Amino acid sequence: MLRNADARWKGTALDGSGVLSVESGTLKDTPYSFKTRFGDVQGTNPEELLAAAHAACFTMALSFALVNRGCQPATIDTKAKLRMEQLSTHWTITSIHLETKARVPGLDAGAFARIAEETKANCPVSRVLNATVTVAAELLP
Numbered sequence: 001m002l003r004n005a006d007a008r009w010k011g012t013a014l015d016g017s018g019v020l021s022v023e024s025g026t027l028k029d030t031p032y033s034f035k036t037r038f039g040d041v042q043g044t045n046p047e048e049l050l051a052a053a054h055a056a057c058f059t060m061a062l063s064f065a066l067v068n069r070g071c072q073p074a075t076i077d078t079k080a081k082l083r084m085e086q087l088s089t090h091w092t093i094t095s096i097h098l099e100t101k102a103r104v105p106g107l108d109a110g111a112f113a114r115i116a117e118e119t120k121a122n123c124p125v126s127r128v129l130n131a132t133v134t135v136a137a138e139l140l141p
Helices: 034-038 046-068 109-122 124-128
Strands: 005-010 017-022 030-033 075-087 090-103 132-140
Touching (some): 030 034, 046 075, 046 109, 046 124, 109 124
Parallel strands (some): 090 132
Antiparallel strands (some): 017 030, 075 090
């Protein structure tokens, strides 16, 4: 499997801006800039895209893991909280905390927490990151 994305930038790092697109067309000429990355201007940034990718990957992987254990998840909702810090002179993504809540009839909270931990370790996005990844799993009634 191969996936493609493109980014284009004009100007300096502080005053310039760019757009990014993905092969599927879901994102097309989506704006990003220093201000969308480090401020609160409308647009996206690499870190929120990575957090979204991690939440999506983990949630799908968790669904597969539950089904493989004979469970049928009704709903799974996951938030990814990415932390980026300046370490020495380099900005570094230091951690991503996943918060997942699910309705899985017939499953107990302990089993759900164990499956979520296994999934965290094995989801493809978790495996590519050089950051601490943690998960909090809540089973909903």
